[in-house]
Amino acid sequence: MKIYFVNGSPRKKWNTGTVLKKAAEGAASQGAETELVNLYDLKYKGCVSCFACKMIGGKFHGKCAQKDDLTPILEKLSAADGIVFGTPIYFYNITSGMQAFLERFFFPYDLYSREIVSGYTQKIPSGFIYTMNMSAESMHKAGIDTNVKAGQLFAEEILGMKPEVLYVNNTYQFSNYSKYESSKFSETEKAVYKQAQFPIDCQKAFEMGQKIAEKNLREK
Numbered sequence: 001m002k003i004y005f006v007n008g009s010p011r012k013k014w015n016t017g018t019v020l021k022k023a024a025e026g027a028a029s030q031g032a033e034t035e036l037v038n039l040y041d042l043k044y045k046g047c048v049s050c051f052a053c054k055m056i057g058g059k060f061h062g063k064c065a066q067k068d069d070l071t072p073i074l075e076k077l078s079a080a081d082g083i084v085f086g087t088p089i090y091f092y093n094i095t096s097g098m099q100a101f102l103e104r105f106f107f108p109y110d111l112y113s114r115e116i117v118s119g120y121t122q123k124i125p126s127g128f129i130y131t132m133n134m135s136a137e138s139m140h141k142a143g144i145d146t147n148v149k150a151g152q153l154f155a156e157e158i159l160g161m162k163p164e165v166l167y168v169n170n171t172y173q174f175s176n177y178s179k180y181e182s183s184k185f186s187e188t189e190k191a192v193y194k195q196a197q198f199p200i201d202c203q204k205a206f207e208m209g210q211k212i213a214e215k216n217l218r219e220k
């Protein structure tokens with residue numbers, strides 16, 4: 001069983017990277033082999049609307065025709081047993097790197113066919129982890145949880161199972177708040193929250209990883 005963890009943060013070892021690592025540990029505890037993909041190490045673009053993936057009888061039918069650093073990753077993901085997508089929230093939404101990746105990953109499997117809903121050959125569990133500066137209350141008010149729904153809806157349709165979702169709020173943005181203009185925030189409050197809540201969020205991520213591995217075993 002191979003489960004992939006896709007990091008849509010440019011900071012590989014920060015909040016998103018840390019919770020994804022915990023999710024990977026959870027999956028590994030259930031016997032899964034895990035692999036982390038750092039999107040910001042790769043050079044790639046989003047979908048360019050060439051529609052080669054929809055061309056009847058075409059060489060790339062059901063596959064992305066663009067060739068770049070994402071090509072071998074998409075090939076690997078075509079045989080995944082589970083995928084966890086992790087992204088920070090930028091401007092109330094997923095990062096541009098994650099958005100471009102999701103276009104390239106999901107769109108070729110969206111066959112535009114009345115008969116076949118998904119070109120992805122197996123049913124696999126997935127999860128989305130979002131990390132952000134805002135509190136849970138501000139996140140709901142700003143509609144971030146609504147903005148990020150598209151990825152979850154595509155995951156459900158293409159991968160065939162409703163994804164798990166985890167929001168990690170009120171994250172630490174800098175290692176040292178005194179070095180940066182940040183008078184909008186109280187570092188003391190952030191530190192208190194981080195100490196109390198971040199370990200809980202890491203545990204939830206671990207449990208998500210476990211659950212995804214367990215769901216995969218049940219599917220087989």
Ligand SMILES: Cc1cc2nc3c(=O)[nH]c(=O)nc-3n(C[C@H](O)[C@H](O)[C@H](O)COP(=O)(O)O)c2cc1C
Binds near residue numbers: 093131
């Ligand atoms: C360009 C940019 C835009 C951001 N926009 C938001 C936002 O709209 N809402 C929010 O809550 N946090 C926002 N943040 C904060 C990040 O989402 C938050 O610090 C996140 O946990 C960073 O993840 P990382 O530590 O894995 O890099 C933004 C950060 C950056 C750099």
